[in-house]
Amino acid sequence: MSTRRGFTLVELLVGLVVLGIIGAALSRLFLSQARFYDLEAQLRRARFVARAAINAALSDLRMVEATGGVVAATAKQVTLRVPYAIGTVCANTPTQMTLSLWPVDSTLFATASFSGYAWRDSVGTVTYVEAGASLVTPGMPAFCTAANVTVLPRGRVATLQPPLPASVPPLTAVGTPVFLIQRMTYAFQPSAALPGRTALWRTVMGTGQADELVAPFDSTARFRFFVVGSDTAQDAVPNPVTNIRGLELDLMSESDRAPEATTAPRRAQAVTAVFFNNQLK
Incomplete structure (x- = not known):
C-alpha cells in the first residue's frame, strides 16, 4: 500500500494566490468588456x-x-404649410369649388387638420388661401362627371370654400391643381x-x-x-x-x-x- 504526498501549506497558499490573480484578471476583463459594450x-x-x-x-x-x-x-423652430392631399378642380362657381382628390393614405387624410388650400395657375404661380377656408367631404361627383374629370379609384370628391377668384374663367379653372394644407x-x-x-x-x-x-x-x-x-x-x-x-x-x-x-x-x-x-x- 503506497502513500501519496499531499499539499503543503506553502503550496496551498501559492495556489490560492495564483487563482486569485487569475480571478482578478478575469473580473477586470469582464468589467472592461461590459463597460465597452455599454459605451458602444x-x-x-x-x-x-x-x-x-x-x-x-x-x-x-x-x-x-x-x-x-x-x-x-x-x-x-419652423412653421410650415404642409400639403397632405392634392387634386384637380372639377367646377368653380361663385360660392364654392369642387375637387377630384387623388388617392391618399386614409389615416393621413383623416388625422390631418385642414387649414387652407393652395392652387397653381397656368404660369406656375402658387396662391395660398387660408382665411375663411373650409372643406367638406364627400362633395358632388356629378360636377366631375360633367367636366369629364375622372375620380380615381380610392380617390374622393371634396367641396372647398372660398372658390378660385372670379378672374379665373370657369373653363380655365377646370383642371387647376389644388392641394390641401395643414400648418405644422x-x-x-x-x-x-x-x-x-x-x-x-x-x-x-x-x-x-x-x-x-x-x-x-x-x-x-x-x-x-x-x-x-x-x-x-x-x-x-x-x-x-x-x-x-x-x-x-x-x-x-x-x-x-x-x-x-x-x-x-x-x-x-x-x-x-x-x-x-x-x-x-
Whole structure:
C-alpha cells in the first residue's frame, strides 16, 4: 500500500494566490468588456436619435412647396404649410369649388387638420388661401362627371370654400391643381420624457396637438437655411422667409444616459439637408 504526498501549506497558499490573480484578471476583463459594450450601446442610441429625427422630419418637409410653404422660422423652430392631399378642380362657381382628390393614405387624410388650400395657375404661380377656408367631404361627383374629370379609384370628391377668384374663367379653372394644407411647427424644445434635455417636437397648429418625436439632443441642435440662389446653408433667417428653399438639420444627438464609469452621455452629430419639392407621400 503506497502513500501519496499531499499539499503543503506553502503550496496551498501559492495556489490560492495564483487563482486569485487569475480571478482578478478575469473580473477586470469582464468589467472592461461590459463597460465597452455599454459605451458602444449608448453611442448606437445617440445615432438612433439622429436617424429617427431625420426620418420623422423628412416625411413632412419634402412635401412643402418652395415659394410659400414657410410661414415663420428661427434657428430653433419652423412653421410650415404642409400639403397632405392634392387634386384637380372639377367646377368653380361663385360660392364654392369642387375637387377630384387623388388617392391618399386614409389615416393621413383623416388625422390631418385642414387649414387652407393652395392652387397653381397656368404660369406656375402658387396662391395660398387660408382665411375663411373650409372643406367638406364627400362633395358632388356629378360636377366631375360633367367636366369629364375622372375620380380615381380610392380617390374622393371634396367641396372647398372660398372658390378660385372670379378672374379665373370657369373653363380655365377646370383642371387647376389644388392641394390641401395643414400648418405644422417643428421645434427643438425642452423634453417632457427626459426632463432637462432637448427634444424635437411637432405641433399641428389646427388642433394644437404637440408630439415629442424623439429625444434627447444637445442644446446646440438647430435649423439652418438654404435660400434661393445658394447651395450653402446659412445661420441667419432670410427676410422674407419666402426665400427659403430648404432646411439643414444640424443635429447633435445624445444617448439617454451616460455609459458606465463616465459622467457624460455619448454624442453623435448628424447634418442633413432637405429641400422643398412639393412631393406628397
